[in-house]
Amino acid sequence: MSDCDTCVVRNRAICSALVPDELAALGKLGRKQMVSRGQTLVWEGDESLVVANVIQGVLKLSVSTQDGREQIVGVVFPSDFIGRPFGKESPYGVTALTDAEVCIFTRTAFDGFAKEHPDLQHKLLQRTLDELDRARQWMMLLGRKTASERIATLLIEISDRLGAAGCSPIAPFLEKFELPMDRQQMGDLLGLTIETVSRQLTKLKEAEIIELPDRRSVVIKDRRRLENIATAA
Amino acid sequence: MSDCDTCVVRNRAICSALVPDELAALGKLGRKQMVSRGQTLVWEGDESLVVANVIQGVLKLSVSTQDGREQIVGVVFPSDFIGRPFGKESPYGVTALTDAEVCIFTRTAFDGFAKEHPDLQHKLLQRTLDELDRARQWMMLLGRKTASERIATLLIEISDRLGAAGCSPIAPFLEKFELPMDRQQMGDLLGLTIETVSRQLTKLKEAEIIELPDRRSVVIKDRRRLENIATAA
DNA sequence: CGGCGAGTTGAACGTAATCAATTGTCGTGG
DNA sequence: CCACGACAATTGATTACGTTCAACTCGCCG
Incomplete structure (x- = not known):
């Protein structure tokens, strides 16, 4: 028990x-x-x-x-x-x-x-209702968003959910975190290939929106811009 | 009331x-x-x-x-x-x-x-649990299936659900039915454009898997083959 | 130091999107 | 009843995005 x-x-x-x-x-x-x-x-x-x-x-x-x-x-x-x-x-x-x-x-x-x-x-x-809402939001991502929008959405989402899972009462999201998955799994989640995931991450890094200290870590340097990309304005 | x-x-x-x-x-x-x-x-x-x-x-x-x-x-x-x-x-x-x-x-x-x-x-x-399962199956479609697989899946799905909604206790699915949506809406559901939807339907028609008597009707002539395409063998 | 797996980068390709023109269908009014 | 207009659908040509195939780099552990 x-x-x-x-x-x-x-x-x-x-x-x-x-x-x-x-x-x-x-x-x-x-x-x-x-x-x-x-x-x-x-x-x-x-x-x-x-x-x-x-x-x-x-x-x-x-x-x-x-x-x-x-x-x-x-x-x-x-x-x-x-x-x-x-x-x-x-x-x-x-x-x-x-x-x-x-x-x-x-x-x-x-x-x-x-x-x-x-x-x-x-x-x-x-x-279950919340989970269904989340699944439907993800359907929008899979059906209609571009590769860069997908990656940006994923990073925001992970940042938010790790923030919510953590017990800190103040942080609604994290600006630095460990990815709980590898590139292949990111692709499987986003409906993309491993190569496209990698290229899009590199683009975000070069635009100085994120940093990638090591292969599992992400630092969000400019959350505003990342959110703009994610929401597909 | x-x-x-x-x-x-x-x-x-x-x-x-x-x-x-x-x-x-x-x-x-x-x-x-x-x-x-x-x-x-x-x-x-x-x-x-x-x-x-x-x-x-x-x-x-x-x-x-x-x-x-x-x-x-x-x-x-x-x-x-x-x-x-x-x-x-x-x-x-x-x-x-x-x-x-x-x-x-x-x-x-x-x-x-x-x-x-x-x-x-x-x-x-x-x-809600059933709906969530269905949403997740659809995520697979949106993330990983090709255009022809998507169209085939949609036709099977509509056939099944109209069959279940109808009161006939014997028909688990329909082989002739009216599409409850136009091409644009099919595209919005499948994550495709209207043109791709049209082309794929034409292909299924030319392969004699379906018939399209008018723009809203579908006849499934060879359900087996349609299912094979849908399940992405 | 060598070898392996994960990740990145590059070049060529292919599927579906986009742009554009045509055909078909339906509803309306002459 | 047919002609017309509007909209839906189809078909064609071109483009673009992401995939595929391939080579290379990096980090890690033996």
Whole structure:
């Protein structure tokens, strides 16, 4: 069972809908688990056997074609919920982009618990609605934005979400951060190739909008201009 | 108020979660409304004031950039739910693609009712999860599929969803149907231009996979081959 | 120091976009 | 009923953006 009392995401994850003794009951159903970078938690097409909360780290949700093309359809950060509750097979795989820690439940146990806790379901519904909005924004990016707009949008998005995931109450976003993915994964998320990602990053660097101290780090030097590029004015 | 007893979608819409007197109570909050083709029910960015069930017709959810590019991020059919419950502004506009009829609620009235009816919320959650899965599949299309794969996927999808929306218990899909949108809207949904849509349809016609009796009709002559193209083997 | 994987850079290519002209369809009024 | 105009769709020619293929660089660990 999980020790919810000391969980770092207990106030932000869906668990925050519960009163202490409900939380204790849920905790009994879950267990904390480490997932190392590259490890796959759920395979695309498999029956949905588990759901989880992300405690730390970043994971991707991805879909593949038979001939090997991949599209990342979601990225989850600490306090986000993973999985497909209430039956069905998982239409996407879940793989750790960084070493991560999750609080994992069997789907059936979680489903049963959720059915009897409307507040939990309500939180889950709100999260799912938010996730849907985010997915739709990303559809705009994939369908209509140019390569440079896509890269700029991604950098803003990661900066924002890492800022929100961090516990700092003041920073709504980060101006320096570590990319939780490599170039290939950026391409899979943006619908671009690795080469195009690289070229666009170089262009932003040469325009002095960002710096790239090393291959995983980004410094946003001119957020205003980056946002202008991202929103495709 | 709406006359739920005779509503054609009462067994498929989220209302099916309710027992008769609950249904009557919800019916008092809603009213049926006609929406004619092209009419916009909700504007992108506006505060989310209403939600609704689709009774008949087809509507689009769409997002635009400042410079006028548009991406359709969802298409709703009879029995589907429209809107963004529980606060927030609507991140997309809702516009009728065909003449339509909806059962409309003010958001606050619906939210209040939903809070006290966990079964309704549960149905809504399931629908939202399904919608999210569909959005993610579409992200794969937008990010990684070629023009011909996109067109084939769209035709299959419309065939399936019109089949499911129709009341025929035997037809899982239709082999002849009316497109609920014009070429421009197909492009906005697929992330393509109008010209590319037209060319790809012509190619499918010349390959004798489909027929195009008139500009709004499609006959699928060889569904197997169409599916092969769609799934990007 | 050597070798490997990730990333960058370059050159050629190809798919879909853009620009432009034509055809087709529908609704209206003569 | 047909002629007309407006708009939707198709078709063609050209362009451009991102992909593909290929060579090279960098950083890291043995």
